[in-house]
């Protein structure tokens with residue numbers, strides 16, 4: 001059963017037509033950042049060519065068009081994650097900024113010395129460092145939900161870890177292992193002890209049907225560039241009552257209702273958190289990206305990636321049964337399409353260098369998840385990750401190229 | 412287009428597969444110094460036994476982990492400086508960095524051939540020249556220089 005017409009989809013991505021070292025480009029690094037379809041490039045280009053002006057300011061026609069396009073993009077993104085209201089969908093620079101927004105506003109207004117927050121071993125630095133910074137500043141304790149030997153979260157001690165905690169931060173999908181923790185269960189456990197739940201959905205939203213209400217979370221962060229959209233824009237979804245009660249983040253234009261010599265009144269949601277001139281064309285591109293994905297159907301996207309990931313895991317294990325180790329769950333029902341692996345005797349960087357020679361782009365390194373790499377006991381892995389424009393042929397090229405790397409280094 | 416053979420010359424793979432001078436030295440009298448590349452996790456550990464009377468690198472042992480370039484460069488470095496005077500070792504460091512197109516204290520320009528000639532004047536790089544291909548792969552230069560920066564730090568600390 002095929003869920004996506006990948007041959008057709010590939011044609012929507014101009015970059016996939018280029019060659020590298022005389023080979024067709026095989027892009028397997030979408031977990032780092034995705035490529036962009038013509039629909040997104042055109043939407044941004046069109047905005048600059050026909051309706052570009054600053055938003056929420058001018059009363060002239062193109063300013064109104066730009067404002068409408070910007071707000072229309074917000075509506076699309078809000079619908080894409082089933083947010084109940086556009087007031088709850090704040091544009092940020094990326095997922096990292098979305099998490100920092102929560103750390104600098106909600107957390108600094110509500111947490112004090114001795115309070116605890118709970119994170120997991122799977123987290124990306126974006127959901128670690130802001131909390132380390134808070135911990136250093138406020139004396140807040142950071143606790144960790146560990147990982148099992150099967151690369152799942154070990155929830156056996158969850159109640160004790162959450163005891164007295166004020167916030168739980170969890171990634172909905174690991175960018176290194178592909179692991180997809182049980183978000184709803186974790187959110188419920190957090191709420192049961194009166195803690196809030198922040199979901200880093202940066203890897204999840206691009207590849208799954210996302211429903212922030214079904215998660216019942218309090219904050220959800222994600223980036224446009226990983227879901228076929230441009231860089232420079234992302235989103236924070238948060239519950240309206242929470243966002244309302246939080247102090248503003250950055251100060252400046254846009255985020256105010258009134259400014260006086262002796263103070264200011266913040267704007268309404270969501271603009272309260274959008275200081276300064278916003279990435280307007282990028283917002284339009286973000287909207288076009290979720291339109292593109294919605295037209296494919298996120299159910300079909302997920303089904304396609306499950307199928308392709310199963311094919312890849314199988315191909316890797318079959319071809320390199322003794323020399324290659326896969327880091328992550330093997331059951332595709334419980335994981336996404338980021339596949340980390342390591343040859344026993346070859347360094348991840350050397351592998352990716354050989355792959356580049358064949359036009360294959362994979363990521364080698366710690367994937368901005370050094371605490372997790374420490375738990376895994378390896379300094380680096382090679383990671384291939386899949387998206388809507390990848391098919392089994394891409395996996396075949398990867399496997400052949402890996403065989404070449406193995407032969408090259410191990411003889 | 413530079414090819415893989417430019418980067419991974421046979422002599423480099425040989426040092427990677429069979430590193431020279433691997434091991435440890437008792438500290439003291441040896442001095443232990445560690446170099447770390449936080450971006451890729453490559454790690455170089457050097458044990459330097461410098462004779463203060465003659466100012467020579469009496470012995471050197473290496474440990475650590477990382478990619479073939481960083482580990483081969485460490486092995487080749489250990490073979491190159493063992494038995495050399497500290498002054499000669501420092502000259503090798505400068506020559507090697509020049510080979511990697513790194514010109515310290517210079518902000519503009521790539522440096523010209525004359526610079527390279529000046530640094531290399533009278534220095535025998537031998538096997539190390541095999542690492543020159545790394546220059547064509549800019550992101551890998553830091554892999555090749557890690558061992559040499561670590562050596563420099565070690566010599567500074569012992570001297």
Ligand SMILES: Cc1ncc(COP(=O)(O)O)c(C=O)c1O
Pocket residue numbers: 031032094095096097124126127171173174175200202203223225234368
């Ligand atoms: C799980 C996860 N969280 C957060 C981020 C940070 O995303 P960004 O760099 O777009 O802010 C990433 C990106 O790699 C990620 O994979």
